[in-house]
Amino acid sequence: MGSGIAQVAATAGHDVLIYDNNPKALQRTSDKLQKILNRLVEKGRIDDPTAKAIFGRIYFVETLASFRECGLIIEAIIEDLKIKKAVFEELEDMVPADCILATNTSSLSVASIAAACSDSSRVIGIHFFNPAPLMKLVEIIPAIQTSPEVLERAQKIIDSWGKLTVVTKDTPGFIVNRVARPFYGEALRIYEEGIADVATIDWAMTEIAGFRMGPFTLMDYIGNDVNYKVTETVFQSFYYDPRYKPAFTQKRLSEAGYHGRKSGRGYYDYSEGAEAPKPNKDKILGQQIVDRIVAMLINEAADALYLNIASKEDIDMAMTKGVNYPKGLLKWADEIGIETCVKRLDDLYHEYLEGRYRCSPQLRRMARDGQTFF
Numbered sequence: 001m002g003s004g005i006a007q008v009a010a011t012a013g014h015d016v017l018i019y020d021n022n023p024k025a026l027q028r029t030s031d032k033l034q035k036i037l038n039r040l041v042e043k044g045r046i047d048d049p050t051a052k053a054i055f056g057r058i059y060f061v062e063t064l065a066s067f068r069e070c071g072l073i074i075e076a077i078i079e080d081l082k083i084k085k086a087v088f089e090e091l092e093d094m095v096p097a098d099c100i101l102a103t104n105t106s107s108l109s110v111a112s113i114a115a116a117c118s119d120s121s122r123v124i125g126i127h128f129f130n131p132a133p134l135m136k137l138v139e140i141i142p143a144i145q146t147s148p149e150v151l152e153r154a155q156k157i158i159d160s161w162g163k164l165t166v167v168t169k170d171t172p173g174f175i176v177n178r179v180a181r182p183f184y185g186e187a188l189r190i191y192e193e194g195i196a197d198v199a200t201i202d203w204a205m206t207e208i209a210g211f212r213m214g215p216f217t218l219m220d221y222i223g224n225d226v227n228y229k230v231t232e233t234v235f236q237s238f239y240y241d242p243r244y245k246p247a248f249t250q251k252r253l254s255e256a257g258y259h260g261r262k263s264g265r266g267y268y269d270y271s272e273g274a275e276a277p278k279p280n281k282d283k284i285l286g287q288q289i290v291d292r293i294v295a296m297l298i299n300e301a302a303d304a305l306y307l308n309i310a311s312k313e314d315i316d317m318a319m320t321k322g323v324n325y326p327k328g329l330l331k332w333a334d335e336i337g338i339e340t341c342v343k344r345l346d347d348l349y350h351e352y353l354e355g356r357y358r359c360s361p362q363l364r365r366m367a368r369d370g371q372t373f374f
Helices: 002-011 023-042 048-056 064-069 081-092 110-114 148-160 181-192 198-208 215-222 224-237 248-256 283-306 312-322 329-336 338-352 361-369
Strands: 016-019 058-061 072-075 100-103 123-128 137-142 164-167
Touching (some): 002 016, 002 023, 002 048, 002 123, 016 064, 023 048, 058 064, 064 081, 081 110, 110 123, 137 148, 137 312, 181 198, 181 215, 181 248, 198 215, 198 283, 283 312, 283 329
Parallel strands (some): 072 100, 100 123, 137 164
Antiparallel strands (some): 123 137
């Protein structure tokens, strides 16, 4: 992720310093960036002088003290709050007073990281999506300590890199990793109940709903260890709200080392010669799967709006540009009908009597008042 962000910044014309406390990791990053730029030249995306100029603006440094003249630092290290705070505390004394200190965290509290600094007003979250050079969306997350001026400067810089920025409140998962939880969680629940198998659920969500990847294919692509950890973190951060409860199926796969593509096995078998399972292409069953998962996604998006996590425009843009959803979820709710969404959620709640299926007050009030999101 760090090397991808560096590539984006250098392509935008900035001089960029990359630091890692592991010299071998720095060398791997250098080799990887050269390989990526060479590939872009081969594909005709950029010419050779441009590739050389981009790489020439990237410097690999061996100490944090090398950042003493930087105007923006983006941390992209391990998701460990204690380690991140220690790095920010050390950095603060080395850099200019007007240097913006940013974290690329996807799930940790920006306010907690900022608290490590005596001047926490210049700390902000700038969350890129992987791969950073290709994904357009960047979530900008001001902590409660972040100054309005730092927010404005940070957003202006990232916008100038050709990215689409959305501003989100500093809450677990921000927009995308919060709103997307039911895409995985409800698919796993349907599978665990025996309603449909993995291949059928993936078929329904791609062929009927129009998603680029089904939930199980996507979890295997992300890595079940990574996806499970994010779900567990969000669940704990929301004080064990049942909406975010992880699935034992994914926990067991993660424990077994069935991480997906990178390990050769996950929900699917990626070994040479393995046959892909065939889905049950019953359209009635497929539509039931889609209706259930999409209703849960819409409910999460509506609740994010209800709790002022972000604007309706930013929520919809985050899901279409950050994780390539076929439609903005709130616009999708308008198409389906708010009353229909409420009924589907209420039907699930009355069936299971679980808080997981409680309908957002936002949807219920809008259905009562005959409103739409757009």
